[in-house]
Amino acid sequence: xxxxxxxxxxxxxxxxxxxxxxxxxxxxxxxxxxxxxxxxxxxxxxxxxxxxxxxxxxxxxxxxxxxxxxxxxxxxxxxxxxxxxxxxxxxxxxxxxxxxxxxxxxxxxxxxxxxxxxxxxxxxxxxxxxxxxxxxxxxxxxxxxxxxxxxxxxxxxxxxxxxxxxxxxxxxxxxxxxxxxxxxxxxxxxxxxxxxxxxxxxxxxxxxxxxxxxxxxxxxxxxxxxxxxxxxxxxxxxxxxxxxxxxxxxxxxxxxxxxxxxxxxxxxxxxxxxxxxxxxxxxxxxxxxxxxxxxxxxxxxxxxxxxxxxxxxxxxxxxxxxxxxxxxxxxxxxxxxxxxxxxxxxxxxxxxxxxxxxxxxxxxxxxxxxxxxxxxxxxxxxxxxxxxxxxxxxxxxxxxxxxxxxxxxxxxxxxxxxxxxxxxxxxxxxxxxxxxxxxxxxxxxx
Amino acid sequence: xxxxxxxxxxxxxxxxxxxxxxxxxxxxxxxxxxxxxxxxxxxxxxxxxxxxxxxxxxxxxxxxxxxxxxxxxxxxxxxxxxxxxxxxxxxxxxxxxxxxxxxxxxxxxxxxxxxxxxxxxxxxxxxxxxxxxxxxxxxxxx
Numbered sequence: 001x002x003x004x005x006x007x008x009x010x011x012x013x014x015x016x017x018x019x020x021x022x023x024x025x026x027x028x029x030x031x032x033x034x035x036x037x038x039x040x041x042x043x044x045x046x047x048x049x050x051x052x053x054x055x056x057x058x059x060x061x062x063x064x065x066x067x068x069x070x071x072x073x074x075x076x077x078x079x080x081x082x083x084x085x086x087x088x089x090x091x092x093x094x095x096x097x098x099x100x101x102x103x104x105x106x107x108x109x110x111x112x113x114x115x116x117x118x119x120x121x122x123x124x125x126x127x128x129x130x131x132x133x134x135x136x137x138x139x140x141x142x143x144x145x146x147x148x149x150x151x152x153x154x155x156x157x158x159x160x161x162x163x164x165x166x167x168x169x170x171x172x173x174x175x176x177x178x179x180x181x182x183x184x185x186x187x188x189x190x191x192x193x194x195x196x197x198x199x200x201x202x203x204x205x206x207x208x209x210x211x212x213x214x215x216x217x218x219x220x221x222x223x224x225x226x227x228x229x230x231x232x233x234x235x236x237x238x239x240x241x242x243x244x245x246x247x248x249x250x251x252x253x254x255x256x257x258x259x260x261x262x263x264x265x266x267x268x269x270x271x272x273x274x275x276x277x278x279x280x281x282x283x284x285x286x287x288x289x290x291x292x293x294x295x296x297x298x299x300x301x302x303x304x305x306x307x308x309x310x311x312x313x314x315x316x317x318x319x320x321x322x323x324x325x326x327x328x329x330x331x332x333x334x335x336x337x338x339x340x341x342x343x344x345x346x347x348x349x350x351x352x353x354x355x356x357x358x359x360x361x362x363x364x365x366x367x368x369x370x371x372x373x374x375x376x377x378x379x380x381x382x383x384x385x386x387x388x389x390x391x392x393x394x395x396x397x398x399x400x401x402x403x404x405x406x407x408x409x410x411x412x413x414x415x416x417x418x419x420x421x422x423x424x425x426x427x428x429x430x431x432x433x434x435x436x437x438x439x440x441x442x443x444x445x446x
Numbered sequence: 447x448x449x450x451x452x453x454x455x456x457x458x459x460x461x462x463x464x465x466x467x468x469x470x471x472x473x474x475x476x477x478x479x480x481x482x483x484x485x486x487x488x489x490x491x492x493x494x495x496x497x498x499x500x501x502x503x504x505x506x507x508x509x510x511x512x513x514x515x516x517x518x519x520x521x522x523x524x525x526x527x528x529x530x531x532x533x534x535x536x537x538x539x540x541x542x543x544x545x546x547x548x549x550x551x552x553x554x555x556x557x558x559x560x561x562x563x564x565x566x567x568x569x570x571x572x573x574x575x576x577x578x579x580x581x582x583x584x585x586x587x588x
Contacts, residue, residue, distance in 0.1 A: 091536060093536065125554065126554065126556060128553070150551075150553035151517050151552035151553065152552070196515075197516075257576045257578065258575070259577055259578060291516075
């Protein structure tokens, strides 16, 4: 500083400027120096920030919240989260966050917990989701839990690819793992329980010329209104998963409320679907259903697999047992043509009998639609009798199976779905053979 | 005189029908109507009300009750050219932009306030989760 002043004084003397002018010049020089120093410090800080490891923990890490680390993360970066509870809702928006991975460093998903109770957004509103990915592609969420959020545990929308792997979602108000308006994506080795809609949801899938499948593999859903649900979902391959103690186990569906109807071109295979007899309508239930998106009709309870107005779904090689109303049901919406079942195949499923744990009735259909067929279920599978003969109500998968609406079945399903807790009155109840680590809730429980 | 009575009656009818008319100042110049504050409730799956008429510069606040159910948001889809909106963004900062989209909320209480609607004309808004049925229209007058 002294040197600068001296130099300035010498220059001033040479130029013959006054003392006041000297002071002004000195101040200007000093200001410029300060600016340069500040610029240098900022550059240094930025450089340090760049090098900062994207490691999160409550104390002693470069970042104390997941959101701060995500904000600092560039494309394809990995944010590592140490065990602990994080009361926040993490948001990733836009392609600047493409390819980011958020990974829990615990030995199991329950060691890194995103907690929704008390979590706030920067705008002061309650945080809605554990992690919300909006418009970022191929984001990975791995080895962590999201619980008690007013909306969803893990939520992606408007994206091209995602991975939710080894995550747990518990008692979020709507959905556990939720994908909306995305192309492709995977949910694997994950668990969802206690949701007012479904544990796993894939909805409003855009139509694709070259479809990218959405893989749902090794999932476990229990004590939800629905285990899997997908409104207007497409190209889904749901496999090797387990759905039990839900109101209904698996329910792809077509509704007016979302774009790109119908739910189409899905496969449900090699799943265990059992004991879905959760009567969450009863007072005191720990799970409160969301208002049904089906107008005056409720979601069914006591049902293993429901196809509501789907097209080209293939339901095969599943083990479906101990569901007190129906094992597999197909129903259309008579008020919405696109929600009519078409070209669905229900084949090679093992129903209740071989497990000595029967469904109320193994198979039920309203007869609506075209090209739907049923064949080669396990020996002794039961088909719910309507007014039409079974051969017409449940045609085999020949060249072009014909379907005919059965008025008796329509009346039955309308009566069933306008009830709430009373749905249970028509269940065929019985004790279940025990299963390791599983306890049936049959009616209210959980 | 003969004309006056029916004219007064016609004016009274217009006012009674709730049609916005500019106030006439003492010097005869039309006064600009004042901005207003309006609230819209989020429901499953509709906005209440689904139609609003406001003046330019007004504030509209969308409110999510404690337990709505499904996730809903609000996004301006059609608007007059040059319209601007001021709101608090995800980072908690007040910004002014030529478009807006609220975060999605399933449960609140939560609110999202937008001030501006600076250009008179028709605005069309949608819930991006339920575009086929959850929409609303705002008419902005001078």
